Amino acid sequence: MNWTHENNLYWNGELSSGQQVASERFVERIGSEGELLIWAVCGAGKTEVLFKGIKKALNLGLRVCIATPRTDVVLELAPRLKAVFPYTMIASYYGGSEERETPAQLVISTTHQLYRFKQAFNIMIVDEVDAFPYSYDKTLLHAVSRAVKPKHFLLYLSATPSKTMKKAAMNERLPCVKIPKRFHGFPLPVPKMVWGGEWKKRLERGKLPSPFLKWLKTQSESRRRAMIFVSSVSVLEKLTEIIRKEVDVSVDSVHAEDPLRKEKVIQFRNQDTQLLVTTTILERGVTVPFLDVAVFGADHNVFTESALVQIAGRAGRSKEDHNGKVLLFHYGKSLSMIQATNHIKNTNKEARS
Template sequence: MKTKCLRCLNEDLTLFGNDQGILYCRRCIQFGRLNLGDQDPVPILKKFAVSKDSWLKPDQEDQREKKNSISIQENASVYKPKLKFELTPFQKKISRQALEAVLSHKDCFIYAAAGSGKTEIVLESISTYLKNGKSVCFAISRRQVVLEIADRMTAYFPDLKVSAVCEGYPENKEDLYDSDLIVCTMHQLYRYPHSFDLLIMDEVDAFPYAGNETLQAITLRACKGERLLLSATPDAEIMDAIEQKKMVLCELFQRPHGKPLCVPKIKKCSKWMQSFLIAVECKRLIHEKKQILVFVPRKIDGKWLKLFLSLIGPCELIHSQIEDKDMIMNRFRKKEYPILVTTTLLERGITVPDVQVLVYRSDHSVFTCASLIQIFGRVGRAFNNPYGEGICYCESKSQPMKECVSILRRMNASLQAELYEDED
């Protein structure tokens, strides 16, 4: 028998345990013990009948016959997303391109700037699959973003049952397998082998999914149809797949309000001067009644910087080991305090209207190019506040900082070119 785990595809003999002659995989044991040769049972999703004529993979012979096995039924109003706004022409264009790709049995990557409305772009694909009896899952790396996306999906599809699956959720365990739409962390996909006709994966370049072979194998196993991948910062692996025509690329660098992305200013000075300048900037922004996110590379930096900035105004600290993260974020959104010091925990997936972003020690190795692009993507997302401050404080200008500025400028240049073409 070939030594291969059927859950995480592990073939490394050193990562198998031996229990009285029975081999089991240790690489994915966090998801429960799985003996060599065994498979996790395929769950029954009560809302979706298991059909023998499931869509076929692109390499299967009768793909052409199955290509049109799904039709867009415009009168299925229960599955039509209820939006209080209209998508922009650019969003509609990318939404249609992504839908056409997955209906053609191709995986699709949506390369979209932070704040451009990635979630809204995939609503048409979700709607089309659901109203044709196909199962859909929206997977994200972080728990807090799962809860936010689940709330938004519930608002967009008020007549459907949307379940958040992450730490502490769902409260009713029956909802794990009895929902119209699942929104979960990447880890929770272990519950759903061979379950989803459409798997939407947001921020695929982020921790803990990026570089994690176990999670990547589990997500592939969960998808029996097509994948829609989303990110503002694609990694080399994704770009290679696009170049090799294994994935369709859709690009959107325009935010709904049409204004350019925030390109950070860079201020070079010593570490001690950085904290002083951040305090001065916070005092000015508080006077202007702004909300401020101050990013730090390490928790220890956050602890003392929070104490220092508390001399300027009400301030809180959030990082991965803080227990009451949801309460801290809710209070910050309600403007109960103007300054929130954070690690890279909040670099992705959160939206705070009219927030300004300052980065302490931005030349630290924690702040990669992708991380910085995401961090400054928090700025200028709201229609009524499309502009904002983004400042890097550093001792020297690092390569990731240079790349971040270059990419954001290139996105803005691409946006201007698209606008001119549209006018013509």
């Protein structure tokens, strides 16, 4: 298919100095082969970094795909890209999407949906390359390589690249641009660790740990929204049930298999819900202003260093509310909790320098 119409970019925002460098590197590489990693802190504004490179690619008649591990990220990215490229044929691909049969020059897709394509894209942008399931499922690596043309360019985006990717970047085997500062210039919120006692046993008895209940009541009175991350669907269901009994607050829950997942996130974004209890499906890619974050049972092994860094990155994303709170309720500090906190402190230190 020939893509001949003008793909104008309708965006008049300004890039930070870090974003500008990354944007220019991406633009330079359009039309060539190879790969590039943009290693950008949570809230650096990775999507805006892509705009000018995508515009150049589209106007060269190249086909572009943005692949991301989570449906929620596709749902967040698609309207933003359609707004800035209003005359471009854009389609989003995820389970249940009505656009999956739409021929498009710019595709936003979950990594699983890439199996639909064979040698279709000149440029593949892999968002959150470290995220589950992409990082754990080698067949998805195959899906990416199958979906691109023999001559292609790969752009990787991540706030928490794997050790292998970091090593490749440091050894200059993988070209890399680093953005250590958020687009608004303020530091990442550093998590506060709060001892919550034997939270599993309390939950089994239909009770909440006292420090967590105290925080919930304060949060309710503040009228600020909060995401509460939990380790499993069973914890999610029990915790949501108890919160409804104990606290006068609008609360809902969401997980990967929830049939109303999309609607619940929209309601939370529209401020119809004050608290949203969620599994790690919303740990990345979802931007909600004026938000605090809590992790209930942060010592559980599902909360890895990268997961906790990403979760903390949900807070403080707007210039007007850059110091949102991040609380880790635990029954003993895990190594991942300590590593995540140090990771954020070191990133802030690097941004200052």
